[in-house]
Ligand SMILES: [Zn+2]
């Protein structure tokens with residue numbers, strides 16, 4: 344499978360509108376440092392796609408047959424691309440937690456068929472085996488373990504650390520890749536999100552490679568963050584960017 348990082352930002356995206364912080368100003372100069380809100384596609388070995396969160400309009404970015412959508416939670420930065428995707432030409436299943444489900448997506452989902460799942464539930468979509476995982480966030484939030492043949496990836500945002508049951512389950516899996524919440528700069532303590540080092544350390548304990556994502560404009564600027572992570576973690580931990588591909 345291939346992981347396609349479509350959006351790697353936090354709620355506000357980078358640059359945040361009219362913000363003049365270092366991160367946002369840098370992103371206006373260097374196009375590659377811009378980040379859309381959280382959106383990820385997994386491309387299966389059969390060249391089918393599933394989306395994990397739709398924080399941005401994906402219609403110009405992904406023309407691969409879409410087999411399903413997984414939502415981590417219903418915060419706006421993970422769902423607002425869904426409002427346009429509702430007009431997709433073919434009925435498409437969406438799975439997500441029940442907590443805080445969006446009114447429009449429940450009452451007028453058009454071609455999206457919304458179904459609720461809980462931590463521990465398993466799904467099969469195309470060649471993927473998917474397990475929903477409990478995360479630590481402000482509202483009910485699911486991470487996902489995604490397995491194809493004997494390769495596995497875990498998507499672990501939005502979260503602060505991991506619940507013990509999730510950590511124990513993933514520990515047994517020898518993950519190829521962990522994609523982990525790293526919303527804030529080193530040293531910042533937030534109740535609902537990791538900082539860069541908390542995200543990196545979670546990933547290092549569980550996976551061969553860690554990709555940090557869900558990056559806020561309050562984090563270090565793009566180039567400083569990349570340098571900090573490369574120096575400290577010797578290439579085992581990387582910072583995702585919009586448009587990046589990872590071959591699992
Ligand atoms: Zn978020």
Ligand SMILES: [Zn+2]
Nearest residue numbers: 362364367560
């Ligand atoms: Zn800013």
Ligand SMILES: [Zn+2]
Nearest residue numbers: 416418480501
């Ligand atoms: Zn959230």
